[in-house]
Amino acid sequence: MLSRNSPLALPEDTGEEVAFFSQAATFRRLWPSIADRLNEVFDDGKFSHGAQVAALERELAAYTGAGFVLGVNSGTDALVLLLRACGLRPGDGVLVPAYSFVATASSVVLAGGRPQFVDVEPASYAMDPAALERAITPESRMVMPTHLFHAQADMAAIGAIAERHGLTLVEDSAEGIGMRQRGVHAGLHGRGGVLSFFPSKTLGAIGDAGAVLTDDPAVAATVGALRHHGRYGRTLAHFPGIANETALPGVNSKMDDFQAAVLRAKLPDLDGAIERRAALAAAYTERLRDVPGVRRLPEPHSEGPGERGVFYVYLVEVERRDALAAHLAARGIGTETYYPRSLHRQPCFAELGYGQGAFPVAEAASRHALALPFHPDLTDDQVRRVCEAVAAFYRAGGGR
Ligand SMILES: *Cc1c(COP(=O)(O)O)cnc(C)c1O
Numbered sequence: 001m002l003s004r005n006s007p008l009a010l011p012e013d014t015g016e017e018v019a020f021f022s023q024a025a026t027f028r029r030l031w032p033s034i035a036d037r038l039n040e041v042f043d044d045g046k047f048s049h050g051a052q053v054a055a056l057e058r059e060l061a062a063y064t065g066a067g068f069v070l071g072v073n074s075g076t077d078a079l080v081l082l083l084r085a086c087g088l089r090p091g092d093g094v095l096v097p098a099y100s101f102v103a104t105a106s107s108v109v110l111a112g113g114r115p116q117f118v119d120v121e122p123a124s125y126a127m128d129p130a131a132l133e134r135a136i137t138p139e140s141r142m143v144m145p146t147h148l149f150h151a152q153a154d155m156a157a158i159g160a161i162a163e164r165h166g167l168t169l170v171e172d173s174a175e176g177i178g179m180r181q182r183g184v185h186a187g188l189h190g191r192g193g194v195l196s197f198f199p200s201k202t203l204g205a206i207g208d209a210g211a212v213l214t215d216d217p218a219v220a221a222t223v224g225a226l227r228h229h230g231r232y233g234r235t236l237a238h239f240p241g242i243a244n245e246t247a248l249p250g251v252n253s254k255m256d257d258f259q260a261a262v263l264r265a266k267l268p269d270l271d272g273a274i275e276r277r278a279a280l281a282a283a284y285t286e287r288l289r290d291v292p293g294v295r296r297l298p299e300p301h302s303e304g305p306g307e308r309g310v311f312y313v314y315l316v317e318v319e320r321r322d323a324l325a326a327h328l329a330a331r332g333i334g335t336e337t338y339y340p341r342s343l344h345r346q347p348c349f350a351e352l353g354y355g356q357g358a359f360p361v362a363e364a365a366s367r368h369a370l371a372l373p374f375h376p377d378l379t380d381d382q383v384r385r386v387c388e389a390v391a392a393f394y395r396a397g398g399g400r
Contacts, residue, residue: 002038006031018373018382020334021200025377026273030265037261044257049228052260057211059267060195064177064185066213068220071255072227075174075196075210079107081253082212083142085222086168086191088113092141095167097127097153098342098354099362100146104172105343108144115352116140117344119359123299125315125369126153128361129161136165146172147186149313149338149371150281150298152179155189162190174210175312177202178274183306187213197263200375202277202312203270209259226250276376277311283380284314284372287387293319293394295368313338317368318390320398325370327393333386336371 006028027034037052044051049071057069072078088094094108098117105115116139119131127145143162145153153171162169169190173179176186177195187193192214197205212223225232230250278300285297296317301309315338318324325335342362344354357363372386 001042002035004032004035006034014332016385017332018334018378018386020336020371020373021375022377023199023204023375026266026269030269034262034265037265038258041257041261047257049254050257052257052264053255056255056260056264056267059264060211060213063267063270064188064213066185066188067215068213068217070212070214070220070223070227071260072210072212072223073253073255074208075194075198075201076103076107077227077251077253078194078196078210078212079103079144079172079174080110081223081226081251082170082192082194082214082219083107083111083113083144084226085212085219086142086170088142091139093137093139095127095132095135095140095143096172096343097125097146097362098344098359099125099339099365100148100172100343101174101339102343102346102348103174104144104146105346105349107172109348113142114139115343115349117352117354117359119361120365121154122361122365123296124151124153125149125365126151127158129154129157132158132161136161136167140165140167142168142170144170144172146174147176147179149175149315150300150309150311152176152181152186152301152309155181155184159189173213175201176310178270178308178310179301180306180308185213188215191216192219197259202274202310203263203266205259206262207256207259209255209263211255222248227253273376274310277374278309280374280376280378280380280383281311281314283383284374284387287384288316288390291387291391291394293324293398294390295319311374313371314374315369315371317365318370319368319394321368321370323398324390324393328386328389331389333389334373337366338369338371339366342366 008024008027060069090112093116121128171193173187173193174196179186195211197209230248
């Protein structure tokens with residue numbers, strides 16, 4: 001039996017240091033229900049692909065509105081299996097943004113395809129529909145926009161282009177839990193999408209986990225088989241009506257029930273955590289609005305019927321970014337540079353032949369973007385301290 005006291009130590013508040021990420025206070029608050037769920041896994045004795053995973057899939061289907069949710073090992077595996085299940089063939093081009101986490105493009109290579117990069121829009125960091133139209137070639141077969149940080153790709157515009165050119169639309173919605181446009185949850189605008197439950201994501205596990213979201217029963221059946229060595233049938237017991245037929249060379253990417261148990265215990269808290277994130281983002285924006293040296297603040301998604309933004313990361317663009325990050329680190333304030341290199345400049349994609357200057361918006365973002373400490377456990381006083389440290393840096397000449 002696990003004790004009902006959280007094993008995660010709260011970081012000590014020294015009055016100055018601010019961790020980039022922590023979920024210690026959330027775990028302390030939710031630990032009784034997390035411990036109960038984890039104890040259910042011990043009692044059940046099924047540690048992989050068991051009852052907790054099946055229950056989480058049903059609960060996430062209800063939360064997102066997806067017809068099918070398939071738990072896998074990570075968001076990256078979810079992308080690879082989604083692309084394969086949507087029929088990607090060797091050498092097919094997949095249009096992806098030039099600015100994203102590396103898995104957006106490496107998943108395409110792992111699924112046998114070829115990334116075709118597209119520049120992003122400055123405010124949303126998401127694929128620019130006009131640039132997409134120009135990047136399409138006869139080899140293009142799919143398009144995979146990404147929703148990053150606090151923003152969403154323009155799915156109406158991208159969906160219309162995909163339809164006009166006969167491209168299969170899928171989404172790297174790994175960061176997108178809770179985000180909606182025109183009533184549709186991220187990942188469900190086209191053939192399918194994914195979620196990542198990496199610990200620092202909006203809904204974080206205590207290790208790696210991910211999921212595929214789709215409304216398409218054929219995609220769900222194929223992902224269900226691929227994650228389980230290519231076996232149909234058994235793994236889809238909770239998807240009645242899908243037959244036990246084809247065999248595919250699959251992988252082992254089943255979700256572990258301890259992760260599913262933690263995620264189930266945290267899911268009822270998700271909407272409250274998203275509201276707290278919005279309040280923290282507004283507090284940052286208020287304090288940073290007039291700080292010289294801060295060149296761009298995040299623009300929240302327009303709220304309204306069917307529209308919902310989620311702040312996963314609070315990202316600003318600043319002058320002398322690396323000097324500011326060093327100044328903050330010296331004061332114990334954690335930051336991340338998302339993403340320090342645009343994808344077309346990553347050595348692993350060098351053979352695709354894109355040069356420096358090919359995607360100016362992505363390249364500018366990779367020079368100026370800095371993510372500030374951000375998670376629902378952050379206090380208003382910590383936000384104030386971070387903003388004062390940023391302002392002090394520029395007041396003192398900004399590292400010049
Ligand atoms: C986190 C993330 C992934 C990968 O998810 P993992 O669970 O870490 O494998 C893919 N794409 C984007 C945009 C992400 O942020």
